[in-house]
Amino acid sequence: MPENASPAVVRKQGRYRRRLRSRIIVSFVLLGFCLTALFAFATNWARVRVENQLVEEVMNRNIDEYAKRYSLDPSRNATWPVKQMYARAVKPDKFEALRAEEPDWYEFKDGIHNLSGADEGGQRFSYKLAVRKTPEAWFFLAYDMTDSIRGEQQLKQALFLSVIVFSVLSWILGWWSASRVMRPVSDLAKRLRAYRGGTTHPEPLAPRFPDDEVGQLAEALDDYSARLTEVVQRDREFNADVSHELRTPLAVIRGATELLLARPGLDEKMLQRLQRIQRAEQQCSDLIGSLLLLSRNERGQGSSNVAKVAEQLLEAHRAQLGGKPLELVLEGGRDLVIDAPEAALSVALGNLIGNAVKYTQEGQVRVRVLDNAVEVIDTGPGLSEKDAASLFQRGYRGTHAGHSQGGGIGLSIVSRLCALYGWQVSIRPGDERGVVGALTFTPAA
Structure with missing residues (x-):
């Protein structure tokens, strides 16, 4: 941001910056959301892990028990329905039939496997299958997980809803806390603004x-x-x-x-x-x-005719030219009157004319009065990019200053006068050569 930016520009840019109150509220919301989401994830992960461990432990015990009973009495029914489980024993002479009937079961090795899919009616199913393969028989124990998955989905929905609810509660708590915290700061800012003027x-x-x-x-x-x-x-x-x-x-x-x-x-x-x-x-x-x-x-009181002040300034500089081959010319109308004392206009315009006369060794310095501005155009050595960026800084002397007198404060004073009276000052390179300095005045109300 430029150092000479006006308060209005600073306030306008500040509108796009997040206020401290908003940052506090956002911090509360993010904290509540992150903690609740982490808790929900940990809860679901722990539930799935514990359930799998318990189910697999039960299945291992049941399939071992089923294999033991089968070995004691092989003539017993090869299938054994248990609550939420289905046990089956396949004799060696039925292995090939199993390949055609349940190819996945035929390929599985000992252990517990997860299966899921859809039946002929389009209903989703999911179950765990415990496998024990011995030379005497192959044992299978299926555990229906459909109800468990349905319960897991319901738990996830509940956890998701809890994350939303706690995030909203965090926003409410953050808004309340921010209001409490920022009230003294807002009061302090209000009292500071009251001191202005x-x-x-x-x-x-x-x-x-x-x-x-x-x-x-x-x-x-x-x-x-x-x-x-x-x-x-x-x-x-x-x-x-x-x-x-x-x-x-x-x-x-x-x-x-x-x-x-x-x-x-x-x-x-x-x-x-x-x-x-x-x-x-x-x-x-x-x-x-x-x-x-x-x-x-x-601000000083009074009014000034721009052309009249410019003519007086040009006349004063003509008397100081000596033998310098320089022509000083006034162009434009003579009716531009501004709401400012002649002393202020003389200082501002005099600095622009004085610099033009000082740095132009030959040629012409023209002062052109426009409808709502005045321009000082010279045929001097021109303006570098470094000078254009720093001319209005206090104490800065241009590249072509050389050993000339001056402390580099003239244009700084001009800038301050323009800020006081609401004028605009600019200095730019000329179209072909030299420099063009301009004062643009505030239109009359």
């Missing part, structure tokens, strides 16, 4: 909150607020003192210059020097007034 010494926050984490945060904010208020107060006092102390000698310079200019018989060189001093004094006064308003974050 309030008194110089805001009411302390810490006494209104318990001695917990939120109370410690409120105490830290009180300390920060006190230090920030002190810094702002000192800054305002310093700006006011500097403004007063600088305006006094400037007033002396202005009065002395006006007296000297009123004297008759001044030669041309003396007149030009006095006029230059007068313009420099006016520029200093405008700059001091604009900086003082910036420090207070206050």
Whole structure:
């Protein structure tokens, strides 16, 4: 995010970020869902495992008992129905018949096997088959698992329903907990917003909150607020003192210059020097007034004719060109009037014109007044990508600055003035060469 992003842009981007309250609720829901799902999985797994162990243990005992009884009396019926089980003994002379009747049974080795499928009527079935093969006979014991599978499906449905119910309960608990946890934080944020544009010494926050984490945060904010208020107060006092102390000698310079200019018989060189001093004094006064308003974050009152201010600035720079082969031209209409004092417009537009004159060694600097903007177009060395990205940073001096005077704060001041008055400033490379700087003004209400 850019450092100079407006609060409205920051708030708009913040809408797409998940709030802390939502994160708490989501955490509760995920925790409840994961724990319930894990418990449901473990329950179903334990049930299947225990049931299989019990069923197989019973089947092993029964088939061993059946084989023992058969060995005592081979003439006994080869089939033995037991509750939920079916036992069968196959004599050696019936092995081939078994191959044709139950090919799967014929191929099975000793042990317990799982079988499932559908009968002729389309009904699903499932059973376990215990196999014991001896030279005297083959023994089979089938255990019907259809009811068990039906019960397993019912258990799964119940577990699934429990996962949903407990997830909903987790959401309710999370919402309630988040509301309880975030209420002090929301109250703190509300009180902080109430201080915006309030008194110089805001009411302390810490006494209104318990001695917990939120109370410690409120105490830290009180300390920060006190230090920030002190810094702002000192800054305002310093700006006011500097403004007063600088305006006094400037007033002396202005009065002395006006007296000297009123004297008759001044030669041309003396007149030009006095006029230059007068313009420099006016520029200093405008700059001091604009900086003082910036420090207070206050807009100055008044209106300005853009073409008139531009003409004054161009005239001041023409007097300082010396022998530099540079033409300063004003183009466009003369009717654009903006709601801002001439001092603020003079500082903003003067920086753009001053930079254009400074870095253009020959050619032309044109100031073009449009319907709701003013452009400064030069034929200088152009603009690099690095300069375009950093020109409005405080203290940055462009690639072509060389050993020229200046601290790299002019365009930073322009940017701050534009933010104060709602203007837009931009600097871009020209169509063929040079640079185009533009001030776009807020349309009149």
